[in-house]
Amino acid sequence: MMTRNFLYSSALVLLAVASGCHNFTGKQSTNGNSTDNHSGYDDSTLRQTQAPFLLPYNRIIQPAGDVVRYGSTGDENHTLDVKVMPGSNLLAVEDRYGIAVIDPQDKKVLARWGYASDPKYRGLMSTYSGIQVLQEDGKVSIFWSAANGDSHQSYVLKAVWADNQLVQTDAIPFKPEGDSPLALPNELAIDQENGINYLFVVLNGNNRLVKMNLKTHDVQWSKPIGVAPYGLVVSNGKAYVSNWGGKQPAAGDKAESAGVPYGKAFIDPKTGAINNGTLSVFDEKSGALISEIKTGLHPNDMVVSHDGRFIYIANGNSDNVTVVDAAQNKVAATIPVMLFKEKQRLIGDSPNALLLSADDHTLYVANGMDNAIAVVQLNGASGAVKGFIPTEAYPCGLAQNGNTLFVTNLEGEGARVNSMAVTTGRDVPKTPGGAFNSHHQLATLSIIKVPGEAELSGYTDQVRKLSLAFRAEIAGLMPRKGVAPQPVPERIGEPSVFQHVLYIIKENRTYDQILGDMPEGDGNADLCIFGSKVTPNEHQIARDFLLMDNYYVSGKCSAEGHQWTDAAMATDYVEKNVRAWFRSYPHVQTDALVYDQNGFIWNNAADHGKSVRIYGEACTPHYEQGTTWAKVYDAYQNGKPFKFTNTSTISRVRPMMSPNFACGNDLTIPDQLRATEFIDELKNYEKQSGDQLPQLMVMALPDDHTGGMRPGSPTPRAQVADNDLAVGRIIEALSKSRFWKNTVVFVTEDDSQAGWDHVSAYRTTGFVVSPYSRMKQTVHVNYNQTCVVRTIEQILGIPPMNAIDATALPMFKCFNNTADLSIYHAQPNQIAINELNAKLSDLKGHDLYYAKQSLRPEFDHIDGGNDDLMNRIIWYSAKKSKPYPKKYAGKDDDGDDD
Known part of the structure; x- marks a missing residue:
């Protein structure tokens, strides 16, 4: 299958060369349709080794x-910020794991200092931005901010560049205050008064601005500001701070607010997103608050004009x-940059x-x-x-x-x-x-x-072409009258044969991990650890309906993944937190700072008159302390109810949420319970007159994430088997229902972080299941999560939410025009769902080691803990009788290799 990868990659490069500026544009269709969404992107995999690089969200980078x-x-690795070092052409670069000095002329790194090099700082990561440079005593001093969410440490660090050496020389600690567990310094400014250098520091976690003597570290003043302050400039005797989360709610405020880490913020009730941004202006000397100025949403970085007139x-x-007039402290203009x-x-x-x-x-x-x-x-x-x-x-x-x-x-x-x-x-x-x-x-x-x-x-022109702008134009075309219903209408607003969409979101698997053993697709059997014996339904669904072997997630982990599945984009707040996740890990929608201004697929549908039901997404379950997986499953098998409640921090979600379907942020609850509750609701809808099944149903089905080898929990393969059977049962129930003729099911993983894939880090499993999808063939088209969202929008007749889903390719190739109403029969599990991990007392060697690692507190919740460690735990649990293949084996870092 490597030949197809190479041909796809070569086709893209050839198309790019032939078009001069990578003219990935649409073309007139030959089948009578007025437009065609096709581009060179769609015939390629993401396995690129040179530019143009394909991204898994409808963007190409050149x-x-x-x-x-x-x-x-x-x-x-992630680079964050950069400054030119005074007295030279060298660059000081802040990255997530430290700082580097780069020679742009020779295009090489001259020196690098990382947190791992010093035991005192291991576990720190650089915060969002704000590196500063200062020439003093014939040397260049570099200042930047770092924090460790686990140890609750925060520092402004200092390094000196002299004699071609980069040496870290100082660390100014900041302690958390109030409800914050982390001070979280970010942007810095250095200003001189009466010959003394003062350091100004924004504390994003503490919601404060601090001024201190740079030499003695004596604090001159510390002032409260808005929610999650980010940017900082000092000019004309004033300090200006941008507040990412806007104004602080005060006691008695009646406007709706919702939770953000360490507090609350004002939100838009329609979407749950932050609804304001502010700029705080302080007197530089006294710290007195001068003004609070309204900005746009998520104000972050700032600059001041060299003449001091504008911020x-x-x-x-x-x-x-x-644009703020600095003299008058008011907004002078707003400049769109779309x-x-x-x-x-x-x-x-x-x-x-x-x-x-x-x-x-x-x-x-x-x-x-x-x-x-x-x-x-x-x-x-x-x-x-x-x-x-x-x-x-x-x-x-x-x-x-x-x-x-x-x-x-x-x-x-x-x-x-x-x-x-x-x-x-x-x-x-x-x-x-x-x-x-x-x-x-x-x-x-x-x-x-x-x-x-x-x-x-x-x-x-190149940027527009690399952004597939032509598809956004197609997305805006008006629907035509008299067009016959299609599975996926050509234009938004034209009729679909489908009236109902079920959107199932699972957790953290690559394509090769699950379907790598299918000869029908581009798989690698050596990387397949949950193959047909563990996931018989996913394999059968792929054979009965269609197999997508060129389908991708758009993010690298669940904190990004659930934004892409639910909103088809990730905001600046999410991106700035990537890998570090200082304030929150938003795999469950509980942080209002995470959401974009248009919100999610459910409010988009509801805003356009569609009925919506949410099964387990964007919510958290609560139940009696001491509950174990075994207790829940035993009760389920004996027909006893499991008592729990679901909560959501998004007010719009609450009336849409099924109270009977346990939310997805929990591995204590078997997916069989979730499947049963959905099937019971489906039967109730069948008893009702007319067609009252919701038009959009969004479901979290999380147990294929697994809890590793934690004693008392199901083995990884048992949890994946549980998840697989739940999917099969749901598809079977729908196919037997009276709604099947006009229902389509989309199934995706939220991300692919928990394993390896031989085509791309982003490749995962995706399934399209409907009477019009019984194609029994492999679809090689390049689709991604935003294509699923765009296809759902196309079917429901609702507009795209943003520039990303507007440029996504609708999944036309996943459907026929003729329905096959055959019933899907769920495949029985071949792995016992209640196959539990052994007790610590019964284990030794590697079994004991990995069981103890699985008990780490960070693994208490879905998507907590070290992904690389969980990957190894899962591999060992699944194939302990077969050591990790030597041709795949890397260096053992801690002496506990197989």
């Missing part, structure tokens, strides 16, 4: 300029820049970093989700986008030296490190062709010459 790549191949604030969830036409109103650009040219005439804006820099021509307070410069994935830090721009790319080229290149870590595949895992990627820095007008025009 960056301008040169790229410096660095970092341990055993890690998931510019990037609004990550409004896709614009607020890539797509403003009339399309497609959110999702995510501006998150700013840079002003030396003459104050040009503002550079890092649009994270556009993989581009917006170039804004300024005219006083006003401005307009002049064009876009392509970067790597998610630009998030900007600097300039002369005619050269420097860009840190938070997501770089994505998780593309091949196992053959990994020199650290465990269970790293060493096989011809290699394999991929979502937690192995390099940090990248772009070096780009400032383009002239003609070059900028070409770059702008």
Whole structure:
């Protein structure tokens, strides 16, 4: 199957070369339809080794300029911020695991200091942004912020660059205050008063701004500010702070608020998202609050004009820049920076970093989700986008030296490190062709010459093409009258044969882990650990309906994954927290800072008159303390009810939520209970007159995540088998119901982080099940999670929520035009669902070691704990009689290898 991968990759590159600027545009259809969504992207896998790189969310990256790549191949690396070091052309770069000094001329890393190098700082990660440089005593001092959510430590760190050496010299600690478990310093500013340097620090966790003597560390003042303060500039005797989560709710405020980590914030009741952003203005000397200015949503990075007249604030969830008149402390202008036409109103650009040219005439804006820099021509307070410069994935830090721009790319080229290149870590595949895992990627820095007008025009066209903008145009076409119903209508608003959609979201598996043993697809049997014996239903469904072997998740872990499944995008707040997850790990929707301004697929459907039922997504179950999986399952087998309650922090979700279906954030509850509750509700709907089955049903079915080898819990293969049988039973019940003729089921994993895949770190299992999908063939088209969301929208006749699902490819190739109403019969499980892990007292050797590791408190909940460790636990549990294949075995780091 490697030949098909190579051909797909080659076809994309050839198409890119032939089109000059990668003209991935639509074309006129030959079957009588007016438009065609097809592009070169759709004929390719994500197994790219050179640009153009495909991303698993309808974007292609072909960056301008040169790229410096660095970092341990055993890690998931991310660059965050950059500054030009005074007195040289060198760059100080902040990445998630430390800092680096980079020579942009030679395009190499001269030195790097990481937290792992010092026992005092192990476990720290750099916060969102804010690296600063200062020339003092003939040396360059570098300051930046770091924190450790587990140990609750927070520091502003200092390193010195001198004589081509990078030495960490100081660490200023900050303690958590109030309800916060983590002070979480972020942006920094250094300003001099009367010959004394003062350090200003935003404490994102404590919701405070602190001023201290840089030399003595004496605190001058500490002031409360808004929710989750982020950015900071000091100018004209004032300190300006952007509040990511907006204004602090006060006692007696009647407007709806919802939980964010360490407090509450005002939210939009329709979506649950933060509904305001603010800029706090303080007197630099006294710390007195001067003004609170309204901005756009998720205000983050800021810059001040060199003449001090204007403050510019990037609004990550409004896709614009607020311009504040510094003298009058009021908004002077708002500058949109959207890539797509403003009339399309497609959110999702995510501006998150700013840079002003030396003459104050040009503002550079890092649009994270556009993989581009917006170039804004300024005219006083006003401005307009002049064009876009392509970067790597998610630009998030900007600097300039002369005619050269420097860009840190938070997501770089994505998780593309091949196992053959990994020199650290465990269970790293060493096989011809290699394999991929979502937690192995390099940090990248772009070096780009400032383009002239003609070059900028070409770059702008390229960015639009790489963003598949033509599909957004198709998404906006008006429906036609008299069009016959289709499984997936060609245009939104045209009729579908389907009236009901069930959207099932599972947990954390790669394609090869589950379906790698299917000869019908591009699988690798050596990487298959939950094959046909464990997952007979998924295998049978793939054979009876269709097998997708080129389907991808859009994020690298569940905190990202549930945003992509539920909202078809991830916000700046999510991206800035990637891998570190300082404030929350939002695999369950409980943090209002996570959500984009348009919300989720359920409120999109409800806003357009569709009936919605949520089964276990975006909520948390509560039950009696001391409950165990065995007790719950034994009661279930004996027909006894399991008492629990579901809660959600999103008010819009509560009336949509099934109270009988246990929420998905829990492995104590077998998926058989969840399947039974859904089937019982389905039977009740069948008894009701007419067709009252909800038009959109969103379901969390999580137990294929597994709890490892934790004593008393089911074995990993038993939990995967439980999950597989639940899917089979649900499909069987639907196929026997009177609703089957007009129902479609989409099944996806939320992410693929828990294993390896030989095609891509993002490849996973996906299933499309309906009477119109009994195709009994393999579909090789490149689809991803946003394609599922777009297809659901297309079927329900509701518009896209953002620029990502607007450019997704509807899954036309997964359907026939003729229905086959055959009943699907669930395949019996071949692994006992109540096959439990052994007690510690019965274990020894590796069994005892991995059982103890599974008892770590971070594994108490779904998606807690170390993913690499869980991968190894799962492999050992599934194939302990067959050691990890030597051709896949990596270096054993701690001496407990098989």
